[in-house]
Amino acid sequence: MAEPITKTLAHSLERLDALLHRDVNTDMVRRLLRLFSRDAAVFFVDGMCSGEFLQRFVLDPARAVAEVPAARPLEQAVILALPVGDVSFVTDFDALVQGLVNGKAVILVEGMAGAVCVDIRFFLRRSISTPLNENVVMGPHEGFNETLRDNITLLRRIFHTPELIGEMTTVGTVSPVNLCVLYLQKAVSPVSLARIRERLKGISCDHVLSIGALEQLLEDHPFSMLPQCVLTERPDRAASFLLEGQVVILMDGAPQALVMPVSLLHQFHTSEDTALRWPYGSFLRVIRLCGAALTLLLPGLFVALVLFHPAALPVALLTSILESQAAVPLSIPVETFMMLIMFNLINEAGTRVPGVVGTSLGTVSGLILGQAAVEANLIHPLLIIVVAVSSLGSYALPDYELSLAFRMGQLLFLLAACLGGLYGMAALMLVTLARLCALTSLGAPYLAPLAPRRPRNPDLLLRLPLWRQRLRAYLANPADMRRASGRMRNWRRS
Amino acid sequence: MNGLFQTRTPVDSSLSELAQRQEAERCCQRAELRLYLLVTALSQGVTVLFAQTGAAVTWMTPLCLLPGLALLGLAALCKRLTGAPTLTEAFRAGLHPLAAGLWRGYVALALLWQGEAALTEVVCLFTEGVVMNISPLGMAAVTVATALCCCQRKGLPRCVWLLRYPLLGMLALLFFELVSNGHWDYLLPLTGAGDAVNRALFLDMTAMGWPLVLFAELPARAQGQRRDTGPLPAVLLLLVLLGAVAFSLPTELALTGKKLADAMLLPMVFLTPVNRLLALTGWVLGLLLVLAVSLRRSAALAPGKPVREALICLALGVALLLPHLWDEQRLRGLLKLAQPYVLLPGAALILCLLPGAMLRKRRRKP
Numbered sequence: 108m109a110e111p112i113t114k115t116l117a118h119s120l121e122r123l124d125a126l127l128h129r130d131v132n133t134d135m136v137r138r139l140l141r142l143f144s145r146d147a148a149v150f151f152v153d154g155m156c157s158g159e160f161l162q163r164f165v166l167d168p169a170r171a172v173a174e175v176p177a178a179r180p181l182e183q184a185v186i187l188a189l190p191v192g193d194v195s196f197v198t199d200f201d202a203l204v205q206g207l208v209n210g211k212a213v214i215l216v217e218g219m220a221g222a223v224c225v226d227i228r229f230f231l232r233r234s235i236s237t238p239l240n241e242n243v244v245m246g247p248h249e250g251f252n253e254t255l256r257d258n259i260t261l262l263r264r265i266f267h268t269p270e271l272i273g274e275m276t277t278v279g280t281v282s283p284v285n286l287c288v289l290y291l292q293k294a295v296s297p298v299s300l301a302r303i304r305e306r307l308k309g310i311s312c313d314h315v316l317s318i319g320a321l322e323q324l325l326e327d328h329p330f331s332m333l334p335q336c337v338l339t340e341r342p343d344r345a346a347s348f349l350l351e352g353q354v355v356i357l358m359d360g361a362p363q364a365l366v367m368p369v370s371l372l373h374q375f376h377t378s379e380d381t382a383l384r385w386p387y388g389s390f391l392r393v394i395r396l397c398g399a400a401l402t403l404l405l406p407g408l409f410v411a412l413v414l415f416h417p418a419a420l421p422v423a424l425l426t427s428i429l430e431s432q433a434a435v436p437l438s439i440p441v442e443t444f445m446m447l448i449m450f451n452l453i454n455e456a457g458t459r460v461p462g463v464v465g466t467s468l469g470t471v472s473g474l475i476l477g478q479a480a481v482e483a484n485l486i487h488p489l490l491i492i493v494v495a496v497s498s499l500g501s502y503a504l505p506d507y508e509l510s511l512a513f514r515m516g517q518l519l520f521l522l523a524a525c526l527g528g529l530y531g532m533a534a535l536m537l538v539t540l541a542r543l544c545a546l547t548s549l550g551a552p553y554l555a556p557l558a559p560r561r562p563r564n565p566d567l568l569l570r571l572p573l574w575r576q577r578l579r580a581y582l583a584n585p586a587d588m589r590r591a592s593g594r595m596r597n598w599r600r601s
Numbered sequence: 602m603n604g605l606f607q608t609r610t611p612v613d614s615s616l617s618e619l620a621q622r623q624e625a626e627r628c629c630q631r632a633e634l635r636l637y638l639l640v641t642a643l644s645q646g647v648t649v650l651f652a653q654t655g656a657a658v659t660w661m662t663p664l665c666l667l668p669g670l671a672l673l674g675l676a677a678l679c680k681r682l683t684g685a686p687t688l689t690e691a692f693r694a695g696l697h698p699l700a701a702g703l704w705r706g707y708v709a710l711a712l713l714w715q716g717e718a719a720l721t722e723v724v725c726l727f728t729e730g731v732v733m734n735i736s737p738l739g740m741a742a743v744t745v746a747t748a749l750c751c752c753q754r755k756g757l758p759r760c761v762w763l764l765r766y767p768l769l770g771m772l773a774l775l776f777f778e779l780v781s782n783g784h785w786d787y788l789l790p791l792t793g794a795g796d797a798v799n800r801a802l803f804l805d806m807t808a809m810g811w812p813l814v815l816f817a818e819l820p821a822r823a824q825g826q827r828r829d830t831g832p833l834p835a836v837l838l839l840l841v842l843l844g845a846v847a848f849s850l851p852t853e854l855a856l857t858g859k860k861l862a863d864a865m866l867l868p869m870v871f872l873t874p875v876n877r878l879l880a881l882t883g884w885v886l887g888l889l890l891v892l893a894v895s896l897r898r899s900a901a902l903a904p905g906k907p908v909r910e911a912l913i914c915l916a917l918g919v920a921l922l923l924p925h926l927w928d929e930q931r932l933r934g935l936l937k938l939a940q941p942y943v944l945l946p947g948a949a950l951i952l953c954l955l956p957g958a959m960l961r962k963r964r965r966k967p
Contacts, residue, residue, distance in 0.1 A: 418878075530727075530731075537893075538747060540764065542750070543760075544755070545753035545757075559762065561625065
């Protein structure tokens, strides 16, 4: 049970000093003052409150009423004396400390069995900037930043309706992190919402470091290779998920929004698909799907065809492969594995080193190493094309986690191809599909609305016209599936 | 063009959301059973009927499917009379819970038998047909492991549902090549290897259509749902494919393949290399699916977890025993020995149920 704040200021100060470890925590500031002819104290965390706001909205008004007797109950008098929008009264030390560490200033007065929390938070933060990992040609160019309030505001700016609900909550037992669960009241499925609330309530760990950690604590199948949530840093994409009846979670300190439930196909969609006219959107989606297929299957297919089924290759191509292979000391499977590992190495190194150097590193490694390896007869020239094309495919995937999953799957398919040729690949494909079909995201089938069939718009593999997309996703509230009643283009061409 | 852009599922249909979801799962189950029927019957049609009767496969196949179809009809009648959603429920309502248990036991054993047959074919294909550097033991272990990995309660039917169009596309491709290689003369003589062989084969192959009975286990459609075509598409596809096989090869050539692997590879002899590879991959995929479906369904029919695990252990045990039995004639002999009798217990049980169901209907009337 939470410890109540007593009316004795001296006791409260002593207790707070102990709770805040003020003997060593020098940034926990205490300022003694007089208020309504009584002794009082203000606590705040240095750097999380605005000094100017503290002076203007707490200390100056306090000085004005320092020796004025209170004309009404003390807590009301204190609250009315402060010209600040967000003021709250707390009665226990837990809530007081929570407010304090979240950046509020706390006022304690002799004879008042509680404390007044004043929201004068102000801390350094990154401004709204272009999303780093989800670039688009058409569409807005603003992305989430690390501040929860800013991120909620970005979404509120898109939805001018009270139907957008943002439930504030926290996760973490020792050091709670603020979260906001956002959804559109009518569109969201009550089942999904109940599941999210239950899972968030069920998280029991001292601190959740990042939104990625939160994803791992919320997902249905933690051992699956595929991500069961979408992480996006674009407010417009988060908004499109909200319109589809999905739940968006924003976390303090995370520049991404976590979306649940999702299907595999959602991870191939980008916000640009909707911004562009439907033929272009569909074209881009087909390209992306081809990229995914090439990433997953091309290296394996190459090895399977050359090693196990040479008869299926054109004679000229087969002869050329075998002739150049004769000079290479390594076998094709080893070469392919080596090349894929090398690609992943270059990719990882390029990601870790600073911006411009990373790009140069990728280019230099790709060009020089590839050229040198071919000239030294270490690898087959055709293999460079195979690995390069499959790697390009992985870059076309809009979701980073999905791209990683596909790159890991690529190695598995290569292994299957080395062991059993096309038959091995077919068997692995069967196992993968069966497991994929059994996967769920927040209880919803991962491959729906394809398998099993669900109500859907013509917006799955292809992005067909927007004005035909009258439904929300199958993940939405079944009572509010329609986004439009009647025709969307309700006008006649003159 | 307009249809292409339309919203796929009408939200304003009379079905509730729950009914729509149930119907979606039923579609997946139906697709799974159709594929099961298609692959098992196609496999028997190619390796037994076509290999022993040649062109007569075109009319012997529907004939051999007739007992299964008749049994499915009787099962549907029993379901209607008892008002039960599934045949197991009909047994429970019309006879006794023990009869329902017997029925489930029969179906589980028949599924396992079919699974073992599929396993034999995969092992035989890879060790004697498409020779790969692997022992029968290794192949059996890999195949069963793959099938067990696919054994997802909801995942497997959905996977089959998802694969239906790619598989149909592949079959269409093969059909066109088979037909383009064919000649009308190859369909003659219609009697194939002769009446005596046909008669003996018919008696052996009455169980060819036993998977049809599995359709009686699908829950009945809800009010307002479309009448489904049941096993009909799979049967038609089977007849078309076997017809194309018969059309593409002369009877004399068909009758030369005596070994299982030869019989399996025979229809692909004149295909282009790419299509042959496609056909073989599809064949292996189909057999793997049959094995996985057999394991999944038989495990689902078992009454409790221990029995379920025992069944899977039994299947694994037989898979590991397989290489020791690896004298093809001996092994096929064992499987063939059971073949004529697979349908009999099921037929006997359904015939016992029929009077019970009629009595129940009469009792329900007032």
